[in-house]
Each structure stands twice: as C-alpha cells, then as structure tokens.
Amino acid sequence: MKNSVSGVRAPNLVDALAGGWVADSASLGLHWLYDSQRILEVGGASPEFLPPKAEYFRGGFGYFAHGGKEAGDISHYGAATGVLTDSLLANGGRLDIRDYQRRFRAFFGPGGQWQGYIDNPTRVTLNNLDTIERKAIEQARATTTVSLTDQQRRILVQKVLPYTSRLSGDQLAEPVRKAIDLTYHEAGVQEAGVHLAQTIDRYLLRESGADDMQLPAVSKLPPLVACYCGHDDLLEKTEAAVRVTNHNDEAVAWARCTARLLEAVFQGKPMSVALDAAASEAPHPDPLHKARSGDSLDPAGAGNTFGRTCYLNEAMPVIFHILAHADSFTEAVRANIHCGGDSCGRAWIIGPAMAAIHGAGGERGIPLSWLARVTDAPAILADTEALMTSLS
Template identity: 20%
Template structure:
C-alpha cells in the first residue's frame, strides 16, 4: 500500500512538471515540431504562460497541490480548510507564476471578506478537482473524510457543483485502485458509490470506449480545454489506454496539447496508485525541483500517522 500511495502522490507531481513546458499549446503539430517527443522536463519558452519557471518546476496547479500537501503535513495528516486557505492565499501574495481566472476570482472573494467555505469561483475547470492527491495520501484510511476533504478543497476555488463532484468521483476511483482494483473497474464502480449527475456516466463510458483510439484523436474529439466536460473523458481515455504504462500515458497526455497539466494530475494520480512508485521514471523523481519539499511533507505525515496509531 505504501508503494502505491507514494506512486499516486509523486506521479501527480511528475505529470504536472512534465506538462510545464508544453502547457496550453493546443496544436499537436506545433508540439511535435518544437519538442519532437516530451520525455523529460523542459524549461518553458518565452511565449509560455509559465515563462520564468525552470525545467522540473510545477505549474500553478502543481504549486497549489504542493501547498495542499504542506497543509495536511502541518496539520498532522488531517485536512483543515482554514489552514489550507491561509497557505493558499500566501502562495499568491507575491506569486511570479501564472494566475488563472478561477484564482483571481477566489482571491477577490477572500478580499471581500468571504471565508473559504464561500470563496470559490464558478469556474468549470477540472483542475480545481485535480489537485487532490495530498488529501488521498493523508486520509486514505478514512474514506468518508477523504471525500469530504476533496470536495472542500475544490469548492474553495471552484465552487461549481459538477467540478466539486468530480473531485469526489476521482477520490473514490483512486481509493478503489489503492485497494487493488484495476483502473477500468474502479472507474465504473465509483459511479455506483456516488449519486452523480447523468453526465458522469456518459463521460466514463465514452472515455472507456475510446481506449483503442490514438490519444490525439480521442482527446481532440473530447476537447483539449480546461472545462470538465471535455477534460473528464480525456482523463478516462488516458487511464484506460495506458493502464499498464504510466510513463507513456503521461507523455501522450502532454503531446496531445491543451490543458495537459490539469489532465495529468489525475492521470498520474490514478496510474501511480495502480502501478506504484517504481513505475515513475527515476529521472522524473530526481529532477523534480519540489522533490525535497514533497519528501519532507511525506515524512511528516508518516511520522504523525505512527504517533497517532494506537499502541499494540
């Protein structure tokens, strides 16, 4: 279980870092011409939304996921919305990276006096639901609290009902995978465990049906943008098509373009939970600039877990 949990967490961060240099380039032909095939971290170009970051850095999605990990570590392996909200706002006080519309709207609502329970934007971006790996890592043994935390962290910035429920869905999928289910089975069984809008079953079905297709064709058909209605089935496709090859799945996710970082957080999380830490290329772990912080947080969470365990 520990190898799977480690794989889940680290693969989510690695997927985000791999997408950094290509993020939000929508033409796959441009990506192939510029990068040929992205198999390692690259520094964003001067025309990137992430100019100023370096190879191995995280996008603004990954930076927020790291803040969430730091929060649960500081709170002894528990999720505290107030603590996360404070750390999240501190991240953006002097942030030199890209600040998206959902973040700007949330910061504005905080400035107007709203608390984290009511600060969320109306954004339909799946990315708000995609940074949940830290709460699953910390709360995996308490499934109900884990789902509640995933919903709460999402709603703080993306208070759209569909996006919030997407966070719950992907949490349950990952929990099922950590317990030994094949990802395709988990994608279907999670639908039965939650009361979800009808669209979810359609997204899962279409994503699974697309697995034999080339990823470029499938994702271009579903949509490469940030919005949940296109990104969700695209994530399902990548998980189903590359269930036994995390490395290739994350590379193909990047090379199809669009919001590859948002999709990658979820693809990496689920495939990492299934295939474990050893499935992540060593180079991706070693060159992840946030690696020391991630490792320190993991150690802090594990120490808290041991201290809280009842004596034998």
C-alpha cells in the same frame, strides 16, 4: 487525533503522490499548446521535461503562460497542491478549512511565495477571501456595543485578525485578550475585542471559491484523498476542500468522481474497477464510457473528440481514455502531453493514478531519472513522506 489510512500502505501512497509532481513537471514545457501536430514537431516521441519556450507555440494554437520557468519546474497546479499538502501536514493529515484558506491566501496573494501564472479560480478566490473578511469585520463593528474610539476600533481589528485567520470558536477568547492586553488593560475593551474576533469568525465563510468548473477544482485532490482514503467522510472532505477554490456544484460532482477514482487505485484496485467507481459519481458519465471504448491509445483523437481545455467536462473523458489504455506511467504522461491543451491540469490525476498502479521504477513505473528532474524534488518528496508517515 491522527487519521489512519484504510486499505493501503503508506509507501504505495508516496509513489502515487510523487507521480503527480513528476507528471506535472514533465508537462510544463508544452502546457497549453493545443496543436497536437505542433507538439509532435517540437517534442517528438519524448516531449517530457522541455523548457518552457515561446517559440514552441509559434505555428500552432496555444497560450504561453510559463515564461521564466525552467525545465523541471512545476505549474501553478502543483503550487496549489503544495499548499494543501502543507496544510494537511500541519494538521496531522486532517483537513482544516480555515488553515487551508489562510495558507492559500498567504502563498498566492500579495507578498506570497508564488511567482508565475495565476488561474481564474485562484484570482477570484483571493478576491473572495478579501471580500469575506471585509464583510465579517463590518458585521463585527456594527454589532459591538462597547463605546470605542475610532482608533481603538482600528487597533482591535488589527489585533484580532491574526487569530481569526487560524483559530475558531472557543480557541479565540484567551489569546485575543492577551494580545489586546498588551495595549489596552480595560476589561471592556478586551471584551469588545473578543466580540469582534468571535463575530468575524462566524462570518468567515468556508465556501470562498469561484463559480468555476475547471481543472483546479480537482487537480489538488491527490494528497487529500490519500489522507482520507477508505474513510466514510472522504466525499464530504472532498467537497469542503473544493469549495475553497471552486464553489460550483458541477465542479464538486467531478471532484467526487475524481476522489472515487483515486481512492480505488490508492487501495490497490484494478484500473477498470477504479474507473467504474468514478463514473458512478460523474455528472455526465456517457462521455467517460465512450472514452474507455476501443482497443488503442489515441491521445490526439481523444482531444479532438472530447476537447483539450481546462473545463472538467472535457478533461475528465481525456483522463479516462488515457488511464484506460496506457500500459505504463511513461506512456500515460507522454500521451497526456501529446493530446495538448491543459496537460498539467490533467497530469495531477493521470500521474497519481498510474503511479498508484505501477509504482516507481521498473518498466512501467515512474522512471527514477524523471523523479530526479523535478525541481526541488528532495523537499517535495520529504514532505510527501512526512504526510504519509503522519497517518500511520
């Protein structure tokens, strides 16, 4: 059954989600350069879409992580958002945790498509998924009552794993029997295989993430919030998705804050109303209120006050400061880069929120020329449009 987007038109959501891709790509060249003065020296007033170069980091504190990338490429944050987008698109806008885990593992794991930096939550999640699967197999083998040879046990596991990675519950029995019947016709062996599959299925945990409260917990949320915008189970789905990569209570609390922020702007509410709604879910609201105070946009000052690292307790006040004070998408993205530090991670909240308010084009929206500078923009935007269309 398809979801329906409550209280917002799909074209507005396409603009909003496009804002995340653009803001991430625009920030990549100076990502994780923590020295705001050095950022000004390198990028001046227009620091967006610079090619990642190690030389930019000389003379300022930072970590150069994106060697081999080019201007317009996305970060690992964008890559992870793409994985969740693909999973949502494959399931008609519905969150399927098993499918999401499988795609995440296939994309970032050995032999996967991703070439680039791997953050701590991703690395630990990949290890956890391997461990969870191994323990599930051990449990299944230990409870199998049919007498099997060692070779049969190995082959049965090989037969069932492709199905437990994408199916669950009652969906397993018939395809597993058919797969085993290609090699073993005996009913007992087939039933042993079904038992293996169903037991593995029961022990594959949905909470596969790292005990980590950094920005990867929330950066991939925009497409999920777009799919569940206005639905009663938005926060439940948010938590389920976050715990796939960040199994941490505070990360989940910041994710709830983020989901309420994005939901409100996706529904066309004013930024001030969205920030109020988000702060009510925050585990530490006082820094958020402080970040909104004052009359002027001061990204370097916000970084000095709240911090520039990947941790959510530092990043969210900076995000609130920029969203509360920036008057356009361009101004917000540039301010985010000028702040320094984890600009790509913050971009995935700032970009969609500002694009939801101001759209694409015009004086305040996403510059159309910036859309064209994102690597693989046609494919990315086509998937975004297809996802939003699937909700109508």
